[in-house]
Amino acid sequence: MTKKELLYYVDEHREELIQLVSELIQIKSENPTGTQRGVIDYVETFLGKAGIEFKETGCNPDYPCIVAGIGSETGFSIIINGHVDVVPAGDLSQWDFDPFSGEITETQILGRGTSDMKAGVAGVLFALSLLKREHVPLNGNIRLHIVSDEESGGQFGTQWLCANGYADHADACLVAEPTSMNTIEIGQKGGLLLTLKAFGKSAHGSLGNFKGENAILKLSRILPHISMLTEIKGHFTDRQLKPLKDSQMLAEKENNIPGLGRAIDHVTTNVGLIKGGTRHNMVPDYCEAIVDVRLPIGVRKEEIEEVLEQIMEASGAEGVEYELHYKSEANFTDHEAPIVLAFKKNAEELLGREVIPAYQWASSDARDYRLLGIPTIQFGPSNTVGIHSYNETVQIQDVVTAAKTYIGAICDLMEVL
């Protein structure tokens, strides 16, 4: 088959692709809780039937990885990554439909994991099986990384694969995570966890204003100053200014929140957890808060520490300490890397509108590949509203477009006419 025939085939057989998404949704794979065995077994059966050689690997029997491949030894080598775990469905009464029914409507597929990211996984599996079955002569190879531990940090999944040589010598990587169909994700923020610890002195609650030192009140004097961190701006190169501007414009337009672009080039903070005290009638001698701090491109831990010292001083609270747990720096791929251009061209041809390489504020497994120096993008179907929330869905049309983009871009990168 030619590239054109392959794309036509996807349209003709879209029902198979939709069915594949629906079946993946019906296999519960919430993370945390439980094992990912069921969904991994399903993918292995699919690969087996498609005649694609695969191997199960990993470091945790409940969170296995699958590596598989097609193509030639030489030529362009692309990794395609997808995770099959999903965030928990949460309070079922908040859903308008059963999150695990995989129901297919006229325009959508419904359920937990449709957007994040079983539709992306289905598109990738469908693309691979088609290229394999038609013996498409690829000048290069596709290395599939199916992982089952993205939603809890990736330590048993992508991180492990990258640390154990599975990503070596790759020329590019596609992570089929949800993006809008208007963008190709080319960079993400880094992050660290800040723990603030206030120490006080216990006393009887009836004498709270006279005796003891209240750790909760101490901490509460610091918290209003935490927003000082959000004044820290990223350090972008001249070359990155255009994608930065585009990303900010798109973020504000798509989310309809003026000023949201600032989340891309500035530090953001979220005081997400607070705990302190023992009983209402005891002056609390300890209180702590955990703050999620996200770092834009170029901002290092040292810059955060500097401002934290200023915050401590400004708040005047004594007996408060902080701890930083550094997770990762921001990461990015050049906006004109071959994989970016190939996806941009194919997506634009299919959609008939501009598709923009953009930075985002979230983070994902793309980080692990970028830290190895592999040009990496994210592109996948999604309805962003339901991701990590209730009523997750995906547009059928986007699922089909994404699968066709995968095939089209692979054909271009591997010289299939």
Ligand SMILES: [Zn+2]
């Ligand atoms: Zn995801």
